[in-house]
Amino acid sequence: MLTQKGKYAIKALIYMAEKGVLVKTQDIADSAFIPKKFLEAILLELKRHGFVGSQQGATGGYFLIRPATEINLADLHRIFEGPIALIACAAEKFYKPCTDCENVATCTLRIAMKHVRDQTFDVLEDITIQKLVKSG
Amino acid sequence: MLTQKGKYAIKALIYMAEKGVLVKTQDIADSAFIPKKFLEAILLELKRHGFVGSQQGATGGYFLIRPATEINLADLHRIFEGPIALIACAAEKFYKPCTDCENVATCTLRIAMKHVRDQTFDVLEDITIQKLVKSG
DNA sequence: ATTATATTCTACTAATTTGGTAGAATTACA
DNA sequence: TGTAATTCTACCAAATTAGTAGAATATAAT
Secondary structure, three states, rough: OOHHHHHHHHHHHHHHHHHOOEEEEHHHHHHHOOOOOHHHHHHHHHOOOOOEEOOHHHEEEEOOOOOOHHHHHHHHHHHOOOOOOOHHHOOOOOOOOOOOOOOOOOOOOHHHHHHHHHHHHHHHHHEEHHHHOOOO | OOOOHHHHHHHHHHHHHOOOOOHOOOOOOOHOOHHHHHHHHHHHHHHHHHOEEEEEOOOOOEOOOHHHHEEHHHHHHHOOOOOOOOOOOHHHOEEEEOOOOOOOOOHHHHHHHHHHHHHHHHHHHHHHHHHHHOOO
């Protein structure tokens, strides 16, 4: 299951993609039913990862930097949820060897989980924010 | 990511399928590097769900009840990890409507997440304990 | 310049989940 | 009747989650 944070991030990005222009945190919060203070932290994280930009001051807000067609759920999953794989030894970007596995090469669980990861990744990567925009 | 509990459950079942006979908790724990006391709780849960049986007493232990070909990762995931879907409103067995979604029918996120769930389910359901057994 | 309103930053917190342990009770075989 | 296994109840520390509080800073309009 996604965390609330991850789900909010997706919803916020969808909203921003629909608007297409600079939007206030408050507007996103109201429209997507996200606690404003919590949303602030999420937007800052999205900014750090280069998905959105911000403008400070009275007429400030946030806006998409990258095109909505190039933001996919696989990338967002890695940022807010961690590895796509179900076990670390089957992960690609978050790979860590098992400590409780005597033979990594022949470990059937790892091989199976790698297959699960690859399938899941393909599905998630194909879903872009643009595809989640209404009439998109 | 799987919890340790879920991962241990799979490894314990693989071990029992490989042995094919009654095995002691201690043997599973040693072989799969699982803390024995923690494993006990996991085996009891597997028993409650009808995957394994137990015999008490000095010569007791656990054994598979269902054939290894009929225990798949989708079922185990539901027991130890919860819903297969990434959000509750896209789940099949754990369905819960969103509180923060004005139009359930047209919610693009739900539809996309349902697709992710269906793909993930198909992959997980296809992986049985038998397939994870060495030379199986 | 001042004010209003926005983002940014630091810190804190309550609730839940995770990953276990401890120890007693029970069962059954030898 | 002892031994060795499962079963049961209760507890616990650490990590994660889902936030909140409040001050600092930046910018545009008055």
